[in-house]
Amino acid sequence: MADFDTDLFVIGGGSGGVRAARIASGYGVRVMLAEEYRVGGTCVIRGCVPKKLLVYASRFFHEFEDAAGFGWTVPAPTFDWATLIANKDKEIARLEAAYTANLTRSNVAIVKSRAVLEDAHTVRLLADDRRVRAKHILIATGGSPGMGTGIAGIEHVISSNEAFHLTELPRRILIQGGGYIAVEFACIFAGLGSEVTLVYRGENILRGFDDDVRAHLRAEMERRGIRVICKRIVEAVEPVDHGLCVELSDHDDIIVDKVMFATGRRPNITGLGLEAAGVRINEKNAVAVDEFSRTSVPHIYAVGDVTDRVALTPVAIREGHAFADTVFGGKPVAVDHTNVPTAVFSEPEVGVIGLTETQAREQLARVDIYQAVFRPMKATLSGRDTRMFQKLIVDGLSGRVVGCHLVGEGAGELIQVLGIAVQMGATKADFDATMAVHPTAAEELVTMRTATASYVREAAE
Numbered sequence: 482m483a484d485f486d487t488d489l490f491v492i493g494g495g496s497g498g499v500r501a502a503r504i505a506s507g508y509g510v511r512v513m514l515a516e517e518y519r520v521g522g523t524c525v526i527r528g529c530v531p532k533k534l535l536v537y538a539s540r541f542f543h544e545f546e547d548a549a550g551f552g553w554t555v556p557a558p559t560f561d562w563a564t565l566i567a568n569k570d571k572e573i574a575r576l577e578a579a580y581t582a583n584l585t586r587s588n589v590a591i592v593k594s595r596a597v598l599e600d601a602h603t604v605r606l607l608a609d610d611r612r613v614r615a616k617h618i619l620i621a622t623g624g625s626p627g628m629g630t631g632i633a634g635i636e637h638v639i640s641s642n643e644a645f646h647l648t649e650l651p652r653r654i655l656i657q658g659g660g661y662i663a664v665e666f667a668c669i670f671a672g673l674g675s676e677v678t679l680v681y682r683g684e685n686i687l688r689g690f691d692d693d694v695r696a697h698l699r700a701e702m703e704r705r706g707i708r709v710i711c712k713r714i715v716e717a718v719e720p721v722d723h724g725l726c727v728e729l730s731d732h733d734d735i736i737v738d739k740v741m742f743a744t745g746r747r748p749n750i751t752g753l754g755l756e757a758a759g760v761r762i763n764e765k766n767a768v769a770v771d772e773f774s775r776t777s778v779p780h781i782y783a784v785g786d787v788t789d790r791v792a793l794t795p796v797a798i799r800e801g802h803a804f805a806d807t808v809f810g811g812k813p814v815a816v817d818h819t820n821v822p823t824a825v826f827s828e829p830e831v832g833v834i835g836l837t838e839t840q841a842r843e844q845l846a847r848v849d850i851y852q853a854v855f856r857p858m859k860a861t862l863s864g865r866d867t868r869m870f871q872k873l874i875v876d877g878l879s880g881r882v883v884g885c886h887l888v889g890e891g892a893g894e895l896i897q898v899l900g901i902a903v904q905m906g907a908t909k910a911d912f913d914a915t916m917a918v919h920p921t922a923a924e925e926l927v928t929m930r931t932a933t934a935s936y937v938r939e940a941a942e
């Protein structure tokens with residue numbers, strides 16, 4: 482070991498890297514961590530956290546409107562983008578400092594530099610052209626927005642990174658993408674008062690989610706004035722007087738003030754020296770790992786978005802923790818990537834866990850669906866035209882709830898708790914045996930008595 486400068490070198494100070502570094506250090510090993518931008522990574526600096534702050538800001542608009550039906554007179558509210566961004570930046574700086582302090586308190590040596598692999602045990606720090614020999618290396622470099630290729634005028638297009646730092650709220654914005662980031666930003670900008678067009682090349686937004694969730698959310702977004710255009714792509718973006726002219730694949734032109742792409746994220750592997758270290762990448766251009774996050778080089782591991790398994794913060798954190806337990810704690814832990822609950826912080830919110838109806842019908846012999854669409858109580862007096870959507874997918878043979886899909890207020894909070902029941906293998910009978918909490922929207926989940934549909938898979942011939 483005398484041969485090595487450190488026992489563990491972590492490349493990347495985001496969700497996965499920070500957790501791994503702190504837990505490893507707790508096991509008494511020497512840990513160094515390099516971060517080329519800001520400690521905290523995507524989630525804290527330009528992902529989940531700033532996004533959720535913007536989501537909160539965008540929802541006041543409807544609250545002001547809804548208040549009238551409950552007797553409030555609210556003077557025409559005005560909104561100041563600069564104040565929101567300044568306050569958001571202050572909070573992000575506070576969090577960055579807290580992350581840095583926690584790492585330092587945990588005896589992790591932080592290096593503010595880009596790090597690249599020179600060989601399987603050597604990390605080169607570009608800031609001061611230093612080399613560090615490490616016994617183990619963890620690649621936790623995350624991902625970045627993929628902007629596509631061959632689009633004329635791509636230099637006028639922003640990604641979510643820049644959206645957090647716009648100097649003013651765009652009056653008109655076109656967002657290309659159908660994933661959760663595109664959908665969330667469409668709702669944020671619409672809530673803050675922008676005119677929003679969402680363009681997506683697929684059949685419908687939120688590919689991979691349950692089809693009923695996709696249809697329900699799209700209708701709700703359209704009801705809130707967001708223009709959703711599917712089966713089209715942006716072909717060119719050109720500056721014109723007072724804005725940008727966006728040419729779509731059907732040759733329709735749309736004039737807006739900003740164009741944002743949220744068309745997927747790519748693992749950060751470029752120029753990392755993976756080849757020099759002998760680390761293999763897979764067909765998704767992500768670092769290939771086994772169930773213990775070990776790469777093709779036995780003492781080099783990778784966690785989080787750079788491995789492109791489930792690109793979410795809690796998953797990166799769990800993988801980072803499991804890595805440290807496995808390598809330094811003597812407790813091999815493989816992370817289970819099934820049944821990951823997830824939320825889309827759209828307006829209204831989405832919360833899901835488990836199988837979609839399509840997946841369940843492909844995988845199970847018998848499937849029972851319990852579905853409810855109803856007007857939430859708050860909407861009666863507010864007069865808002867909105868519906869809550871709830872769907873339970875049940876294995877018809879065992880009675881287990883294998884999927885749960887919600888669209889409506891609080892869906893993200895609800896799915897966290899429902900996730901425990903689904904993870905524990907709760908059956909529909911367990912849901913039914915649970916007393917309702919009245920009056921709530923969630924009580925519907927334990928009072929849906931009759932299946933709205935049942936499917937029996939035909940035996941393969």
Ligand SMILES: Cc1cc2nc3c(=O)[nH]c(=O)nc-3n(C[C@H](O)[C@H](O)[C@H](O)COP(=O)(O)OP(=O)(O)OC[C@H]3O[C@@H](n4cnc5c(N)ncnc54)[C@H](O)[C@@H]3O)c2cc1C
Nearest residue numbers: 493495496497517522523524528596623785786792793794
């Ligand atoms: C707009 C947006 C919203 C999101 N919202 C959510 C959400 O609501 N919920 C959720 O669970 N997830 C959300 N995510 C995803 C979440 O942010 C990521 O899954 C998570 O941050 C991944 O953690 P990570 O450790 O793998 O990588 P990151 O957090 O990306 O950290 C990687 C770090 O490595 C650094 N780095 C890269 N290369 C090098 C190098 N060579 N040398 C030194 N440093 C390097 C980067 O600067 C970065 O700080 C969102 C993402 C985005 C973009």
